[in-house]
Amino acid sequence: MFGSGSSCNYLRPLRLFTTQVRCRHKKERMADLAKKKFPKDKALEHFDDFYKNVYGPKWPSIRLALLSPHKYCAIVNNFGDSEQTVMDLQNQGALNLRTLYELEESSLKEKEDSENRSEDLEKIFKLDQKMEMIKHSKQIHEYESLYPADENNFRSLDPDSSEERAHSKEANVGSSVPVDQTSLKHSIDNAEIDESRIINPDIGLSSASLYEFVPATKLKGMEDWVLESQHYGFYKRSSDFPVNIKKEDFLHFPKNLEMFIFERGNVSTFPSPKRGSTGVLNYYLMDGGSVLPVLALGLEPGDAVLDMCAAPGGKSLAMLQTLYPGQLVCNDIQESRTNRIYSVFKQYLYDVDKWREQLFITQNDGRTIQDQNLYHKILVDVPCTTDRHSVHENDNNIFKQTRTKERLMIPELQAGLLSSALKLVQPGGTVVYSTCSLSPVQNDGVVHMALQNIWEDSNIQLEVRDLSPALAPLGNIFKFGQNIGLRYGHLVLPFLPCNFGPMYFCKIVRIS
Numbered sequence: 001m002f003g004s005g006s007s008c009n010y011l012r013p014l015r016l017f018t019t020q021v022r023c024r025h026k027k028e029r030m031a032d033l034a035k036k037k038f039p040k041d042k043a044l045e046h047f048d049d050f051y052k053n054v055y056g057p058k059w060p061s062i063r064l065a066l067l068s069p070h071k072y073c074a075i076v077n078n079f080g081d082s083e084q085t086v087m088d089l090q091n092q093g094a095l096n097l098r099t100l101y102e103l104e105e106s107s108l109k110e111k112e113d114s115e116n117r118s119e120d121l122e123k124i125f126k127l128d129q130k131m132e133m134i135k136h137s138k139q140i141h142e143y144e145s146l147y148p149a150d151e152n153n154f155r156s157l158d159p160d161s162s163e164e165r166a167h168s169k170e171a172n173v174g175s176s177v178p179v180d181q182t183s184l185k186h187s188i189d190n191a192e193i194d195e196s197r198i199i200n201p202d203i204g205l206s207s208a209s210l211y212e213f214v215p216a217t218k219l220k221g222m223e224d225w226v227l228e229s230q231h232y233g234f235y236k237r238s239s240d241f242p243v244n245i246k247k248e249d250f251l252h253f254p255k256n257l258e259m260f261i262f263e264r265g266n267v268s269t270f271p272s273p274k275r276g277s278t279g280v281l282n283y284y285l286m287d288g289g290s291v292l293p294v295l296a297l298g299l300e301p302g303d304a305v306l307d308m309c310a311a312p313g314g315k316s317l318a319m320l321q322t323l324y325p326g327q328l329v330c331n332d333i334q335e336s337r338t339n340r341i342y343s344v345f346k347q348y349l350y351d352v353d354k355w356r357e358q359l360f361i362t363q364n365d366g367r368t369i370q371d372q373n374l375y376h377k378i379l380v381d382v383p384c385t386t387d388r389h390s391v392h393e394n395d396n397n398i399f400k401q402t403r404t405k406e407r408l409m410i411p412e413l414q415a416g417l418l419s420s421a422l423k424l425v426q427p428g429g430t431v432v433y434s435t436c437s438l439s440p441v442q443n444d445g446v447v448h449m450a451l452q453n454i455w456e457d458s459n460i461q462l463e464v465r466d467l468s469p470a471l472a473p474l475g476n477i478f479k480f481g482q483n484i485g486l487r488y489g490h491l492v493l494p495f496l497p498c499n500f501g502p503m504y505f506c507k508i509v510r511i512s
Helices: 002-035 039-066 082-091 097-146 151-157 159-171 184-189 208-213 228-232 288-296 314-321 335-348 401-408 410-424 441-457 468-474
Strands: 072-076 244-247 259-261 283-287 304-307 327-332 359-363 375-381 425-435 462-466 490-492 503-510
Touching: 072 082, 072 288, 072 314, 082 259, 097 259, 097 468, 283 288, 283 314, 288 314, 288 375, 288 425, 288 490, 288 503, 304 314, 314 327, 314 335, 314 375, 327 335, 335 359, 375 410, 401 410, 410 425, 410 441, 425 441, 441 462, 441 503
Parallel strands: 244 462, 304 327, 304 375, 327 359, 375 425
Antiparallel strands: 072 259, 072 283, 425 503, 462 503, 490 503
């Protein structure tokens, strides 16, 4: 007993020492982990350094939204219980995106018509005033022709000056200089007016005729202007090439493409998709901004469509839901990525084998595809820095140290993919380029590079479509970037009340 107790007393300090050592090592490991920068930390550090200079005072708001959960859009699966799905989504308070667009479009048109009517009424009112002045002037002329002004009239109008007038008359006796005694009103009415010196009040201070008096740097709206050279000057070899840009007023919503979202400020979330009577999932969830490149394509019945970088397959599935494509080719460069596309289709198409004549999944580098003049529409949703993913996840993060070279080569890869698509699409066809990045280099900068490459290396004629008028009815749903130096495309900015994106997209039509 004595020996046993003595042994325990001897080991007790050793155990205590061992425990203290372990605790110290654990604290040291925790401290090391706290000091270690993970890929998502490096991504945020990079964005703080880069995007703060690009977006200025807008960046804190964008940053907060980027770090917060984003909002989704539910795309109804037409190959499941679609009618029941629509009812369920409406009961959850979700709104049909097409309906919202049409209502807002109608409202904007009524507002524009009302403003035009107000302008017309104002013009009519000013014209009436002018006619009244002309009429009044004619009446004065008629009166003076009947009652011409003479010396007696002057005396009767101004009796206090009779002596002064008499003195003036005596002073002018014998003078050869005639004295004009007509009325002041008559003189003014017959005066010649230099109309070139008159400024029309209808023109306003915004008229180009007044710009010469205003320093260009002080014009309203120019204070936050960001020079394009600051965005993609590194990639721009020369800007000495023509770029045709044409406005587009209409965004087509295919009848069979049912998309539901929650309105601005509503942070409700959609339940996970469920399988219905046909054994497929009832709807597909994707970032709300991701539907815009699909809509920008302007799909039409029978189109041959190429989704050049299709994985994971959400945008391809949205195209299928329109029931428009006569042929849809979903391509990606890696087998693991094409497997993801196949997995999505297997969950949403009740019999994938029946689609073999219409739906194709291919594995190619988009820059080497040779199917020229085959496709009416091409979507180029390129690999990018995937900004939202990069600040949330360490796995598969482009900001890993081992992927630094890959990240630096992204713009060159993107420009190569877009250039390839512009050569493949049929004359009259459409290419939509898109990223989920805020980087102006990966967005407008890449479009600029690709347009220049095509201009230098081929006779292809291209036209960039400005979708600003077409997207205006969606202004209450998405936060579009304004005054951030965009020249070619459009950017959905993360914004807490409507936390979609980031999503950049640019529509380009091949003319010949």
